[in-house]
Amino acid sequence: MNRVVITGLGIISPIGNTAHEIWQSLIHNTSGIAPVPEWEQVKDLKVRLAGSCKDYNAKRILRKDRRTMGPMTVMAGLCALDALDQAGISPELMRSKEAGISIGSTTGSGNIIQQMFDDLKQTGGISRLEGTAFMKIMNHSVAANLAAMLGTSGRVIAPCAACATSTQAIGMGFETIRNGLQKIMICGGADELHLSTAGVFDVLNAASRQTSPERTPRPFDRDRDGLVVAEGAGAVILEDLDHALARNANILAEVIGFHTCCDGSHMTSPQDQGMLACMQGAMASSGCRLEEIDYINAHATGTLLGDAAEARAIAMLGTHNIPVSATKGFTGHTLAASGVMEAIFCLKMMEHNTLIPTKNLATVAPECEGITHILAPLEKEVNVIMTSNFAFGGINATLILKRYS
Structure with missing residues (x-):
């Protein structure tokens, strides 16, 4: 089995578009949540806040590549360019058989889908339909567009969960490189803000209805009232360790x-046993002991059921002394x-x-007690981190990251 390292990263988020900006927001307790004035005109919608991304330059991507991209794919493309730049990976290397892509989104571009149906309603036909529309709304739009932009001829994987x-x-x-099938993989995901997401969570009574950005979302808190929808993108460069060392790359x-697994139980009700099984599977995959984990980054979104189930799962893992926090309080979901x-x-x-x-x-x-919540910035040596995410349909995924030595 090959060792797999991270050599580059790129991010566009509600709290910043560079690693430096996001760290300044995190360390200074700066929220990326803000009101969305246009949502006030939507009948029956009670959601008023969201996390949106600003000040990124879409024109860094050539027009010939950008013309088939929706907003989420543009953000992902910019993140990929930043990650490749930090990693020092040349365009020639990305076009080789050694490099691949693993990146996904929840759906295709919601804004483009809405535009298509608005045009259909107004004209009664398809006279305004652009030939590039489908490339923006297909579920693997992000992966396919990045592959075309970068000339990728290796594996292209487009998870959608x-x-x-x-x-x-x-x-x-990680598994692709560990098993010797590629030397480099650009990995990540993206989603753009759209009314439909806010509306669905609102109808499910899972969205926060607070109007003050400084009061929500509130993961694990007694007064939490739901998640806050948001947008953004991120990419990391995964690389075979020997390959990274051979080109003298900086290893992050x-x-x-x-590990990833499914509850096999319910479409929307989170299950602590499934979460627990996923975290245990990731531990087994890593070969490290529980006492080696220095920090757990929780999925916690601020929903009543989800946060409680996750707190129970973390407690059942036996992590009573391991610090836990959830960063969605800064960005939204x-x-x-x-x-x-x-x-x-x-x-x-x-x-x-x-x-x-x-x-x-x-x-x-x-209902969220029994784990060690971080309530203020905590300075300590951090060498091994567990981070998890849990999705509708009971789809669970956990990663273990370690300081390189």
Whole structure:
């Protein structure tokens, strides 16, 4: 089995578009949540807040490549370019058979889908339909467009598992390299903000209806009232260790474990046993002991059922003394991007030996007790991190990251 390391990263998020910006937001407790004024005009919608991304330059991607990209794919493309630049990987190497892609989204571009149906309603036909529309709305739009942009001829994997998507994408990239099938994989995920996402969670009574960005989301908190939808993208470069060493690459961390499994139970009700099995599977994959874990980055979104189930699962794992926090209090829930974003947050915590607390966690809910919640920045040596994401349909995914040595 080959060792797999991370040599580059790129991120576009509600709290910043570079590793430096996101760390400044995390360390200074800065929220990326803001009101969405246009949603106030939507009948019956009670959601007023979201996490949106700003100030990224789409024109960094050539027009010939950008013309088939929706907003989420543009963000993912920019992240991939940043990650490749940091890793020092040349365009020629990305076009070789040694390099592949594993990146996904929850759906195709919701904004493009809405535009298509708005045009159909107004014209009664397809006179405004663009030939590039399908390339923007297909479920593997992100992976396919990045492959075309970069000239990728190796493996292209496009996982689609909502909140667990990019954790699975990184895990699949890890397994691909570990088994000697590729030397380099660009891994991650992306999703764009759209009314339909907010509406679905609102109808399910799973979305926060707070109007103050400083009060929500509140993972694990007694007064949590649901998640806050958001958008964003992230990419990490996974590389075979020997390949990275041969080209003198700067190694950010090592991926040592991954597991994904399904509850096989319910479409929307989270199951602590499934979460537990996933974390245990990742531990077995990594070969490390529980006492070696220095920090757990929780999926916790701020929902009543999900946070409670995850707290129980972490407690059942036997992690009573391991610090736990959830970073979605800063960004909201970026769906398919959440796993890779949180992996990047974990890398920054490892780099700075500082654990970031759960934002807006003022009073731990009784049903979320039994684990060690981080309530203030915690300085400690951080060498091994567990990070998990759990999706609709009971799809669970967990990664184990380790400081490279």
